[in-house]
Amino acid sequence: MRHTLSVLVENKPGVLTRVTALFARRGFNIDSLAVGPTEDPTLSRITIVVMAADTPIEQITKQLHKLVNVIKIQDLDPAESIDRELVLFKVNAPPDRRHEIIEIANVFRAKIVDVGKNSLTIEATGTADKLSAMEDLLRAYGIKELARTGKIALARGSREA
Amino acid sequence: MTKRITGAEALIRSLEAEGLEVLFGYPGGVALPIFDALYDVESIRRILVRHEQGAVHAADGYARVTGKPAAVLVTSGPGATNTVTGIANAYMDSVPMVVFTAQVATSVIGTDAFQESDITGITLPITKHNYLLKDARDLPEVVHEAFLIASTGRPGPVLVDIPVDVSKGELEYAGPNEPVLPGYKPTVRGHAKQVKQAAALIARARKPLLYAGGGVLSSGGTKELKELAELMQLPVVTTLMGKGAFPEDHHLYLGMPGMHGAKYTNYAITETDLLVGVGVRFDDRVTGKLSAFASKAKIVHVDVDPAEIGKNKRVDVPIVGDARHVLASLVAELRRMSAEPRTNAWMKVIDDWRGRFPLHYHPSDSDVMPQYVVERVRELTRGRPTVYATEVGQNQMWACQYLRITEPRTWVSSGGLGTMGFGLPAAIGAQAGRPDHLVVDIAGDGSIQMNSQELATAATNGLPVKVVILNNGYLGMVRQWQELFYGKRYSSSTLPQDCPDFVKLAEAYGCLGVRVTEPGQVDGALEQAFEHDGPAVVDVRVAREECVYPMVAPGGSIDEMLGGVPGCPVSEMLDDELLEEVWE
Ligand SMILES: Cc1ncc(C[n+]2csc(CCOP(=O)(O)OP(=O)(O)O)c2C)c(N)n1
Numbered sequence: 001m002r003h004t005l006s007v008l009v010e011n012k013p014g015v016l017t018r019v020t021a022l023f024a025r026r027g028f029n030i031d032s033l034a035v036g037p038t039e040d041p042t043l044s045r046i047t048i049v050v051m052a053a054d055t056p057i058e059q060i061t062k063q064l065h066k067l068v069n070v071i072k073i074q075d076l077d078p079a080e081s082i083d084r085e086l087v088l089f090k091v092n093a094p095p096d097r098r099h100e101i102i103e104i105a106n107v108f109r110a111k112i113v114d115v116g117k118n119s120l121t122i123e124a125t126g127t128a129d130k131l132s133a134m135e136d137l138l139r140a141y142g143i144k145e146l147a148r149t150g151k152i153a154l155a156r157g158s159r160e161a
Numbered sequence: 162m163t164k165r166i167t168g169a170e171a172l173i174r175s176l177e178a179e180g181l182e183v184l185f186g187y188p189g190g191v192a193l194p195i196f197d198a199l200y201d202v203e204s205i206r207r208i209l210v211r212h213e214q215g216a217v218h219a220a221d222g223y224a225r226v227t228g229k230p231a232a233v234l235v236t237s238g239p240g241a242t243n244t245v246t247g248i249a250n251a252y253m254d255s256v257p258m259v260v261f262t263a264q265v266a267t268s269v270i271g272t273d274a275f276q277e278s279d280i281t282g283i284t285l286p287i288t289k290h291n292y293l294l295k296d297a298r299d300l301p302e303v304v305h306e307a308f309l310i311a312s313t314g315r316p317g318p319v320l321v322d323i324p325v326d327v328s329k330g331e332l333e334y335a336g337p338n339e340p341v342l343p344g345y346k347p348t349v350r351g352h353a354k355q356v357k358q359a360a361a362l363i364a365r366a367r368k369p370l371l372y373a374g375g376g377v378l379s380s381g382g383t384k385e386l387k388e389l390a391e392l393m394q395l396p397v398v399t400t401l402m403g404k405g406a407f408p409e410d411h412h413l414y415l416g417m418p419g420m421h422g423a424k425y426t427n428y429a430i431t432e433t434d435l436l437v438g439v440g441v442r443f444d445d446r447v448t449g450k451l452s453a454f455a456s457k458a459k460i461v462h463v464d465v466d467p468a469e470i471g472k473n474k475r476v477d478v479p480i481v482g483d484a485r486h487v488l489a490s491l492v493a494e495l496r497r498m499s500a501e502p503r504t505n506a507w508m509k510v511i512d513d514w515r516g517r518f519p520l521h522y523h524p525s526d527s528d529v530m531p532q533y534v535v536e537r538v539r540e541l542t543r544g545r546p547t548v549y550a551t552e553v554g555q556n557q558m559w560a561c562q563y564l565r566i567t568e569p570r571t572w573v574s575s576g577g578l579g580t581m582g583f584g585l586p587a588a589i590g591a592q593a594g595r596p597d598h599l600v601v602d603i604a605g606d607g608s609i610q611m612n613s614q615e616l617a618t619a620a621t622n623g624l625p626v627k628v629v630i631l632n633n634g635y636l637g638m639v640r641q642w643q644e645l646f647y648g649k650r651y652s653s654s655t656l657p658q659d660c661p662d663f664v665k666l667a668e669a670y671g672c673l674g675v676r677v678t679e680p681g682q683v684d685g686a687l688e689q690a691f692e693h694d695g696p697a698v699v700d701v702r703v704a705r706e707e708c709v710y711p712m713v714a715p716g717g718s719i720d721e722m723l724g725g726v727p728g729c730p731v732s733e734m735l736d737d738e739l740l741e742e743v744w745e
Pocket of ligand 1: 552553554555556557578579580581582604605606607608609631633635636637638639
């Protein structure tokens with residue numbers, strides 16, 4: 001099963017290494033990883049997407065808890081959380097096909113952020129499904145380069161105590 | 162205004178503030194500012210070892226016998242990397258210690274400078290936590306945090322890497338601030354509801370068994386364990402790490418379970434209907450095939466580390482908490498319930514097994530049996546405060562089987578990592594921590610050669626440890642596996658019994674050396690060594706091809722043991738009449 005872990009950590013050097021090394025050491029492959037500061041500058045949030053059965057994920061969560069710099073871990077339930085990812089696609093775009101590509105971008109509420117002689121760069125945000133669907137469509141034109149941020153996620157407001 | 166002092170001086174003040182009494186170490190270039198600052202310090206005893214691995218094992222032995230966190234100071238690069246095995250050993254066995262490594266200057270970190278090594282990176286997976294200091298002003302706080310983290314919750318090693326410019330740098334020292342560790346909150350008290358549930362199970366069980374490990378010792382819960390066992394008349398097994406948590410001469414004591422456990426011990430686990438694990442981690446050397454381990458039992462697991470609970474074996478009642486607290490609350494709850502012991506018939510079954518399948522070996526008039534040597538060590542130290550250390554291999558297992566550990570923190574052995582070469586330096590550290598005790602290291606001829614240079618440390622620091630080498634001319638435990646599982650092909654496991662000449666080696670280091678070749682010489686040699694007022698080595702030439710029995714084949718189920726009294730699985734060993742009595 002795919003799990004999305006939201007890990008709140010102290011914003012100190014080396015903390016990301018400690019967290020990711022733990023996954024590596026226990027033989028887990030991280031599908032996606034995103035890190036950034038939170039509303040509190042002393043804290044960072046790491047969002048980790050990982051494929052694992054329930055028992056190993058419980059073990060890795062407990063091991064993460066043992067890290068001195070880890071403050072809180074949530075295994076986010078997809079139904080009760082919001083997640084987003086940002087992607088930049090640089091797509092082959094000869095002048096005669098630009099129009100189609102811009103159309104696709106519009107459908108997905110994406111933005112054209114750069115225009116080259118033979119390419120367009122599109123910025124899109126959304127859930128992993130939406131971005132994959134968009135990627136499928138754009139592949140027909142030839143994706144020259146692609147960069148994804150990795151998923152970020154938060155529990156929905158209703159989960160607040 | 163507070164006076165400005167150097168980082169090195171602040172380190173020493175911080176160590177004094179932690180109440181540190183002994184520092185095990187070895188100097189080198191970038192560690193010199195600290196060693197220099199130590200020159201005039203009288204409050205902290207320094208023990209100069211001969212190899213940094215020895216320093217860490219010595220600190221480990223010190224911490225195990227005193228219960229206090231120990232400290233190590235070494236230089237950067239090779240000094241730091243030489244500590245790795247010792248740190249991993251302490252990590253696996255949850256031993257509290259703080260290892261200070263000197264580091265090259267912050268300005269050259271990352272440039273592959275002379276004697277640079279990324280020791281915080283290297284030790285990431287084998288420390289409870291580690292620090293790379295960047296600023297002398299952080300030193301007091303980091304040292305305080307390091308000791309706190311090392312010694313609370315599940316204890317473990319913490320490493321502090323100190324660049325040379327930090328130890329030379331200046332700061333205004335005003336003592337440590339209260340540490341701010343928002344992510345570090347070990348749970349001490351067990352959850353009341355779970356404690357109640359566990360107590361109810363204990364009160365009801367007809368064939369209960371306490372399974373106690375190192376967590377009982379590190380929490381200081383031996384008194385509470387005994388109280389619980391006696392209150393409900395529960396038989397007790399202790400793991401290798403838990404030896405000394407329960408007096409081994411007590412009628413409720415059932416030995417060490419697992420690969421080299423006695424038959425009656427493993428049978429008890431196989432038959433129990435309630436296994437109460439306290440401060441244990443269901444290690445594979447104990448459980449053998451997991452599906453067959455305590456397969457008839459409900460399982461209660463008490464551990465301060467939530468990650469241990471349910472890690473290997475499904476648990477019915479998990480209790481996260483400090484073993485001492487939880488044991489005390491179990492006793493209180495059982496008292497409140499006015500629970501009565503119900504184990505009379507169960508103890509009869511166990512006593513029957515004990516009578517039929519005791520640990521045993523075949524004594525000899527001509528050969529010195531290694532088990533006999535351990536028995537004589539046991540008898541000749543009876544009534545005398547003694548700490549027993551071991552190396553790793555057959556020697557260690559015979560020590561487990563034939564010694565009687567009756568006091569907490571008098572047993573020092575490498576459990577989780579199984580580190581050959583641990584025993585001698587650990588014994589040295591133990592002797593530093595317990596100067597009034599006799600300290601005996603039961604050794605193998607292979608293991609002792611891994612850190613025999615520490616005989617010099619023993620001799621020059623006035624630490625009169627006694628090393629008893631069960632010299633079989635083999636890497637005995639390896640040879641045993643080769644005999645049993647590799648068709649007696651003794652590949653790379655033979656060591657000449659007379660090279661080195663251990664008596665001469667001992668003498669070269671200024672220690673007493675004695676050799677034993679016949680059973681009749683054992684007592685005299687041991688007594689001579691124990692009475693000697695300095696360190697001593699007894700080289701006992703034992704029967705070369707003796708095996709440790711019983712033995713569970715790796716991955717096998719623990720009631721199917723090889724060797725010892727001709728036996729078979731517990732299912733065929735049960736006395737139906739006695740069993741019926743349990744249920745009536
Ligand atoms: C550092 C290290 N290397 C290798 C091993 C694997 N090993 C386990 S027991 C053993 C043999 C130990 O021989 P010896 O010290 O002579 O003790 P004996 O078994 O003969 O009592 C070996 C090589 C180990 N545990 N530790």
